[in-house]
Amino acid sequence: MRLPRQLNITSKEEAFREMSSIGVDAVGIHLMASKLRHLNLKIEGLTCPQANILKQEMLSIGGEAAVAKGVITCDISGSDAILSGTEKQLQAVIKKLNMQPFGLKKVAIAIKSALDNIYQQEIIFETRKQKLLLGKQTLIMGILNVTPDSFYDGGHYFKKGNAVNKALQMAEEGADIIDVGGESSRPGSKAVTLKEELTRVMPVVKQIAKRSAVLISVDTTKAEVAEQAIDAGADIINDVSAMRFDPNMARVCAKNKTGVILMHMRGTPATMQMDIHYNDIISDIFNYLAERVSFAVKGGVRRERIAIDPGIGFGKNIEGNLEIIKRLSEFNAIGRPIVIGTSRKSFIGKVLGLETKDRLEGSIATIAASVLNGAHIVRVHDVKEARMAADMVDAIKKS
Numbered sequence: 563m564r565l566p567r568q569l570n571i572t573s574k575e576e577a578f579r580e581m582s583s584i585g586v587d588a589v590g591i592h593l594m595a596s597k598l599r600h601l602n603l604k605i606e607g608l609t610c611p612q613a614n615i616l617k618q619e620m621l622s623i624g625g626e627a628a629v630a631k632g633v634i635t636c637d638i639s640g641s642d643a644i645l646s647g648t649e650k651q652l653q654a655v656i657k658k659l660n661m662q663p664f665g666l667k668k669v670a671i672a673i674k675s676a677l678d679n680i681y682q683q684e685i686i687f688e689t690r691k692q693k694l695l696l697g698k699q700t701l702i703m704g705i706l707n708v709t710p711d712s713f714y715d716g717g718h719y720f721k722k723g724n725a726v727n728k729a730l731q732m733a734e735e736g737a738d739i740i741d742v743g744g745e746s747s748r749p750g751s752k753a754v755t756l757k758e759e760l761t762r763v764m765p766v767v768k769q770i771a772k773r774s775a776v777l778i779s780v781d782t783t784k785a786e787v788a789e790q791a792i793d794a795g796a797d798i799i800n801d802v803s804a805m806r807f808d809p810n811m812a813r814v815c816a817k818n819k820t821g822v823i824l825m826h827m828r829g830t831p832a833t834m835q836m837d838i839h840y841n842d843i844i845s846d847i848f849n850y851l852a853e854r855v856s857f858a859v860k861g862g863v864r865r866e867r868i869a870i871d872p873g874i875g876f877g878k879n880i881e882g883n884l885e886i887i888k889r890l891s892e893f894n895a896i897g898r899p900i901v902i903g904t905s906r907k908s909f910i911g912k913v914l915g916l917e918t919k920d921r922l923e924g925s926i927a928t929i930a931a932s933v934l935n936g937a938h939i940v941r942v943h944d945v946k947e948a949r950m951a952a953d954m955v956d957a958i959k960k961s
Contacts, residue, residue, distance in 0.1 A: 571598050573683065596650040603645045603652070603676060603895075606845065610636040611664040613643050619658045625651040645673075652677060679897030685938065687899045688866045689777055689797040689821035696899050696938040698960065700952040703739040703779065703941040704732035705905065708762045709746045726769040733776040736949035739798065740774075741941060742766055742791075743781030747802050747831040749875070749908075759787050764794055771795025779823070785810035792818045802827055802876065804854040805861070812861025823869045823901050824854045828877035838879045844889050847872050852896050869939065871901040875909065883909040887928055890935040903941035904928035905948075926951045934959065 571577050577598040581591045613629040620627040625647030632638035659670035684697035708725050729740045744762035745754045770778055779798035780791040785808045788799045798821035805811040815822050826847045828834050840846050851870045858868055872886050893900050910924035929940050929948050933955040942948040
């Protein structure tokens with residue numbers, strides 16, 4: 563006998579492969595596949611009766627549920643719960659909860675939704691022109707800042723000719739999307755007027771759409787900029803405020819059937835670094851993004867047209883940014899594509915002690931880690947290098 567080793571089984575295909583390799587009967591493989599995938603699910607905001615019943619039902623099927631100690635006597639107002647079990651056990655508890663009172667049918671629906679989202683191998687992201695099937699190949703979003711003050715390339719592409727040429731170069735290097743931004747969102751930056759943002763963005767979007775088939779995203783929080791950019795050829799609206807700043811943004815995106823990226827940020831770019839303390843950073847971001855997805859859907863935007871971005875560097879410290887990358891896969895439960903933007907940001911410089919111009923290697927490391935942990939789209943300055951890094955990680959994941 564040899565030393566036992568851990569199997570990291572994250573999909574049904576991996577479970578089938580491992581059991582087949584040791585000669586398990588085909589019927590046995592089918593019966594046991596869902597028992598080989600184990601999950602820990604956290605559910606927040608349960609009432610005491612819900613938490614009590616949930617714990618008992620998990621125990622009854624051989625799983626486990628951790629709840630607050632005051633739940634059994636109802637000495638507390640409510641509790642979160644951590645469910646621990648195999649996929650088969652969690653599917654069984656869903657059936658049991660559907661027969662219980664105290665609103666547990668809604669809990670069952672939430673657990674089922676999370677399971678479906680976590681285990682989906684591919685996910686659809688619809689833009690105005692294309693229906694993208696994500697999950698096998700990471701998309702590269704090239705950053706094109708047509709601003710004088712962005713933290714890395716501010717002023718480099720402020721002139722229309724330079725900006726368009728850079729967009730065409732990034733498309734040639736492998737960018738799937740060009741993200742055009744006319745208002746800096748670096749920490750401490752101030753908002754620009756509608757007129758100024760339109761003056762910066764519109765000529766560039768028109769020329770890119772005229773000269774290339776690459777998908778165009780516009781990084782804006784203003785509905786009027788979004789609408790005019792869409793008319794000029796934009797396919798995606800990348801809103802760092804997640805539709806908080808302009809009440810008309812959901813209507814404009816829904817009417818024009820564009821893709822939408824909703825990002826997590828506290829406050830505004832001018833104030834976001836004033837409050838970087840979180841009791842539970844992943845919980846806060848997860849719940850914020852889930853709520854903003856619901857807001858957009860209620861505003862008429864189809865779920866298939868929404869992607870989410872945890873907002874690296876937007877109201878976070880070094881440790882928070884690193885934790886987001888490490889635990890990025892936890893956002894899969896929302897069921898929408900994950901966008902990540904780490905390129906050349908200050909946390910990389912602080913970890914490695916480097917200036918902005920020297921952060922390429924650190925950026926590539928964060929991109930590789932993000933893709934391995936579930937990112938579907940990476941937003942980058944250095945398209946050629948990011949394309950190669952993402953393709954390499956995609957090959958590893960597919961192996």
